[in-house]
Amino acid sequence: MKFPxxxxxxxxxxxxxxxxxxxxxxxxxxxxxxxVYTPGVRLRLPTSDPLPGLDQPMIAVAIDPxxxxxxxxxxxxxxxxxxxxxxxxxxxxxxxxLLVQADREVSYQRLINLAMLARDAGIPExxxxxxxxAFKSGAPGVSQ
Numbered sequence: 001m002k003f004p005x006x007x008x009x010x011x012x013x014x015x016x017x018x019x020x021x022x023x024x025x026x027x028x029x030x031x032x033x034x035x036v037y038t039p040g041v042r043l044r045l046p047t048s049d050p051l052p053g054l055d056q057p058m059i060a061v062a063i064d065p066x067x068x069x070x071x072x073x074x075x076x077x078x079x080x081x082x083x084x085x086x087x088x089x090x091x092x093x094x095x096x097x098l099l100v101q102a103d104r105e106v107s108y109q110r111l112i113n114l115a116m117l118a119r120d121a122g123i124p125e126x127x128x129x130x131x132x133x134a135f136k137s138g139a140p141g142v143s144q
Contacts, residue, residue, distance in 0.1 A: 040073070041062060041064050041068075041070055042064075043062060043064060043101060043102075043103045044103055044104050044105075045101065045102075045103070045104065045129055045130055045131045046104040046128075046130050046131070047130060047131045047132065047133045047134075048130040048131075048132070048133065049132070049133060050132050051130060054097055054099070054127065056094060056095065056096075056097055057092055057094055057095075057096050057097070058096060058097045058098070058099045058127075059085065059088055059096050059097075059098060059099065059123070060098075060099040060100075060101055060129075061081065061085075061098060061099070061100055061101070061114065061118075062100075062101040062102070063100065063101070063102040063103060063106050063110060063111075063114065064103055064106075065103045065105040065106065067106065067107075067110050069081055069114070071084055071085075072084075078113075078117060081117065082117050082120060082121050083121075085098070085117070085118055085121035085122070085123055086121040086122055089121055089122035089123050090122065095123075095124065095125070096122075096123045097123065097125045097126070097127060098114075098115070098118040098123045098125065098126040098127070099126075099127055099129055100114060100115070100126055100127065100128050100129060101129040102128065102129075111128070114126070
């Protein structure tokens with residue numbers, strides 16, 4: 001069976017209006033997308049040179065610039081945190097390490113208080129979470 005051909009090659013000029021509309025819609029979506037609320041606590045971790053990771057079980061606690069504590073993505077007071085850390089340490093077969101995700105504006109005293117709270121709960125070791133530094137083009141040890 002032979003089908004008739006009705007398709008013809010387009011030889012006219014393209015209209016720019018549909019392309020401009022799509023471009024403006026993309027710009028609007030980009031601008032509105034940056035205003036969307038993202039849940040969670042905004043932390044600015046300090047940067048450092050690459051550090052070794054942990055090879056043992058860990059439990060994370062976050063501290064925001066106001067000094068509020070967050071455990072398992074929930075705001076928690078220090079007394080309740082001590083109870084939760086103690087129950088986690090008792091249920092773990094290996095010793096736990098506390099990973100502190102603290103904003104760079106958090107005072108040293110608050111970090112010490114959190115480490116002592118974890119020690120009282122049975123977690124003897126605390127590590128600070130950091131971000132790696134960005135490589136510079138002329139940094140020593142980087143081959144080009």
